[in-house]
Amino acid sequence: MKRPFVRRALAGMAITLLVLAGCARTGSDAGAATASAPITPALIPAPATLQAGEGSFVINADTRVSATGAAATRVAGQFAAYLTSAGGPALAITDADAKNVIRFVLETGDAAAASPEAYTLDITPDGVTVKARDERGLFYGAVTLWQLATQGDKGGVTLPALHIEDAPRFAWRGFMLDPARHFQTVDEVKKIIDAMALHKLNTLHWHLTDDQGWRIEIKQYPKLTEIGGCRIPAGDGGKDPKTGEPRPYCGFYTQDQIRDVVKYAAERHITVVPEINVPGHATAAIAAYPELGSIDTPLVPSSEWGVFPNLVNVEEPTITFLENVLGEVVQLFPGTYVHIGGDEAVKDQWEASAREQARMRQVGAKTEMDLQGYLVERLEKYLAGHGKRLIGWDEILEAKLPPEATVMSWRGIEGGLKAARQGHDVVMSPSNKTYLDYLQTASPNEPPGRPALITLQDVYAFEPVPPELEESQRHHILGLQANLWTEHTRTFARLQHNAFPRLAAVAETGWTPAAKKDFADFTRRLPTQLKRYDAIGLGYAKTPFEAMIATEDDRKAGTVKVTLSNPLGYPVHYTTDGSEPTSTSKAFASPLDLKLPVTVRAAAFAEGRAWRPPPRSS
Numbered sequence: 001m002k003r004p005f006v007r008r009a010l011a012g013m014a015i016t017l018l019v020l021a022g023c024a025r026t027g028s029d030a031g032a033a034t035a036s037a038p039i040t041p042a043l044i045p046a047p048a049t050l051q052a053g054e055g056s057f058v059i060n061a062d063t064r065v066s067a068t069g070a071a072a073t074r075v076a077g078q079f080a081a082y083l084t085s086a087g088g089p090a091l092a093i094t095d096a097d098a099k100n101v102i103r104f105v106l107e108t109g110d111a112a113a114a115s116p117e118a119y120t121l122d123i124t125p126d127g128v129t130v131k132a133r134d135e136r137g138l139f140y141g142a143v144t145l146w147q148l149a150t151q152g153d154k155g156g157v158t159l160p161a162l163h164i165e166d167a168p169r170f171a172w173r174g175f176m177l178d179p180a181r182h183f184q185t186v187d188e189v190k191k192i193i194d195a196m197a198l199h200k201l202n203t204l205h206w207h208l209t210d211d212q213g214w215r216i217e218i219k220q221y222p223k224l225t226e227i228g229g230c231r232i233p234a235g236d237g238g239k240d241p242k243t244g245e246p247r248p249y250c251g252f253y254t255q256d257q258i259r260d261v262v263k264y265a266a267e268r269h270i271t272v273v274p275e276i277n278v279p280g281h282a283t284a285a286i287a288a289y290p291e292l293g294s295i296d297t298p299l300v301p302s303s304e305w306g307v308f309p310n311l312v313n314v315e316e317p318t319i320t321f322l323e324n325v326l327g328e329v330v331q332l333f334p335g336t337y338v339h340i341g342g343d344e345a346v347k348d349q350w351e352a353s354a355r356e357q358a359r360m361r362q363v364g365a366k367t368e369m370d371l372q373g374y375l376v377e378r379l380e381k382y383l384a385g386h387g388k389r390l391i392g393w394d395e396i397l398e399a400k401l402p403p404e405a406t407v408m409s410w411r412g413i414e415g416g417l418k419a420a421r422q423g424h425d426v427v428m429s430p431s432n433k434t435y436l437d438y439l440q441t442a443s444p445n446e447p448p449g450r451p452a453l454i455t456l457q458d459v460y461a462f463e464p465v466p467p468e469l470e471e472s473q474r475h476h477i478l479g480l481q482a483n484l485w486t487e488h489t490r491t492f493a494r495l496q497h498n499a500f501p502r503l504a505a506v507a508e509t510g511w512t513p514a515a516k517k518d519f520a521d522f523t524r525r526l527p528t529q530l531k532r533y534d535a536i537g538l539g540y541a542k543t544p545f546e547a548m549i550a551t552e553d554d555r556k557a558g559t560v561k562v563t564l565s566n567p568l569g570y571p572v573h574y575t576t577d578g579s580e581p582t583s584t585s586k587a588f589a590s591p592l593d594l595k596l597p598v599t600v601r602a603a604a605f606a607e608g609r610a611w612r613p614p615p616r617s618s
């Protein structure tokens, strides 16, 4: 595809083209809200229903948060803490029903038919009430209220009168983190969990094992992390620059740390789904315990990326080993699902192994894929015996699959469609729509990523329920998930860049009724969401907010044609006198025919303020 801003094209030209990033406030902004100028709520994800009321409620120093009972009091405390963490006022919590109050009410009775994640929110000039039948719904009501209370510049606290009745479209609203390639600390994982909760996402898929690293402590098999938890990075990164000694890249989570993360997530109504990937993506495990492998050659955890042929064998001692691992895993993760991987298991080693060929005959597997199916079936049985459900990547459909197994469709949506038609539950996670390791813009300022574009628009446009899926099977689509593989994502700053704001689009698809989704309206609400990210210290990509420049010069005529754009369609303003553009500078409407030499400075304005300092023109 054409790169709209080509640095090379500028070399040697007698023009200077500077591209600034910027956003400014629209007329509907929150900070200046009054009763006569009501706020247009900038909620992400958009609620199922919202009716505007008359007037507004102002949170001031005397406002109290009231709750009765342990669960409502917990949610009230979380709301108050999120408000102060975003720079808002510190509100006292009371169980008295005073005036000027924000009430959190857990109603167990009449709303029993509603989703446990549903809530209602009423704001009137006299007070605010959040109601739900379950603590989860009450929490999401608190998140909506927090978003309304953080629409202004400094945690602005004028809330528009309104009535919201809200519930999610999908039960599985997921995000996958990959600490196997590049590791995230416990604090970083918690930061992601908080960000997920503030987007009403509810499932964290934790990809804990892969060729490059085994990241979960298993008490019975300490070498999984002692040996499998370290790799020697390829190239210079693998050597100490002073001594030339190997410099391993290591990391794993202790079981105590995992319990801590799982508890932290549960407090925010996020279920953590662990992944132990077999039979492929298992090099680190085989390096630690060679008897698990299918070849005699010793292995080390991989230092490169890609698909490796190293598969665990499917003999009884290996199945016992895996059951023992899962036995510890199911103790650590109280959620329903355990992910067993199953992707990209190329079968060369099994084809060449006399022992695996004998094992195939023994278990009645006609093909190597059937042997993988046998392994999946055994693990499914083990997990079911411990009250758990198995989920795996869509390759598991290529063999006989227990009906209770759930399929995560990643090679497009076809696997998910087929699985749903067979009666399996499905999570849609297609690599061409929801993989956040792909670049999100064509800007030269993108950090490293997989070199195809998955833009914010692409992510937003993804529809998890294929239109061709029969109505009777649609309930099998549990929801959607975005995956952030970290081969190219070495730092937490880059991880946040790749995740946000695209995860906001995933959140809206997961929560908001399909008929209410509207990308133009999403981009209207997005700058307010970015202010919240700034307020809580969450990193995000600025590249979608840059102005892009494409040029065509005619040296003979001494002219240049300049086209300005913004990837999200925000208006671009520019100057040609070297001055910094503002939201009142000329707006780009059609290609500019300019005489060389010329300096064009341009910025995209969504809400009138720059999101990062503009580069200097000299």
Ligand code: ACM
Pocket (backbone or CB within 6 Å): 343, 344, 393, 410, 431
């Ligand atoms: C995958 O991306 N290999 C699931």
